[in-house]
Amino acid sequence: MTVEATTERVLRLLALLQRRSSWTATELAAELGVTDRSVRRDVERLRALGYPVRATAGVGGGYRLGAGTRLPPLLLDDEEAIATAISLRLAAGGTVAGADEAALRALAKLDQVMPPRLRAEVRAVHGATEILVGPGIEIDAEVLVTLARACRDAVRVRFRYAGRDGAERERTVEPVRMVATGRRWYLMAWDVDRDDWRTFRLDRMREAVATTLRFRAREHPDPAAYVQRSVAAAPYRYVARVRVRASADRVRELVPPRAARVEDDRDGWCLLVAGADDLDWLAMQVARLGFEARVLDPPELREAAARLARRVAALAATG
Known part of the structure; x- marks a missing residue:
């Protein structure tokens, strides 16, 4: 076999090790079309180049690409x-x-x-791209990496979490996916202590540590949709439901996903679901959309809309 062919095979082996966390020697041999002995020789070639290929015990043996003392070149397609x-x-x-x-x-x-x-x-x-940077909340890069690895490897994570009251509590979760919305990051995870799905803001996390305890992936809601529902409706004092005479896609263009959930409805209308502590503010935001709207609940939002109408009418009458 030529040097070029060997080099090409070693690069293919590296690509396979970067693609998945662990391979058996038999699996790698089948992918490369060589013997287990050739896989072992190619692994040694990678190690000589500085790639930290770890051997794992077990039936058939196995390999994974681990962390070394320095970062070797990455192979990207x-x-x-x-x-x-x-x-x-x-x-x-x-x-x-x-x-x-x-x-x-x-x-x-x-x-x-x-x-x-x-x-x-x-x-x-x-x-063709401009990045509009505004005020936001910075996320600790170490927390981001810890959670990303835990999601990938399906291991539980422990962290200190500050609630809305400012009190910190230790949480243990089984992470599924991180979701970025606007300039905030959220983690969707199964809360072990509360035995239910929860969302967590990454900027409220502290001392995040991935454990060695693996978990079996369970059926879960769509992470993006679940986070949107969580951040748009709870834990606000009021959850408003408003029918808007416009397509859901048109309203979604005007309302950020972190602010409300927009669902298709019948006869050219859509349903806007949003949480708020201040109904006067929410009434103003709905009015600003510029579409015909009908409040389904809560009744207090209708009263807030009436107050807003009186103020606008009084403003128009001055002069």
């Missing part, structure tokens, strides 16, 4: 390289604490080695 470059561009103006400068450094390195055809695609996206 075209789609992964483009996605990584675009993500770094967004992170440079994002909400993860300390990530902006690091993201720019990483982006510069990636751009330097990226083939011209891929660099042109990434720059086309960058040239």
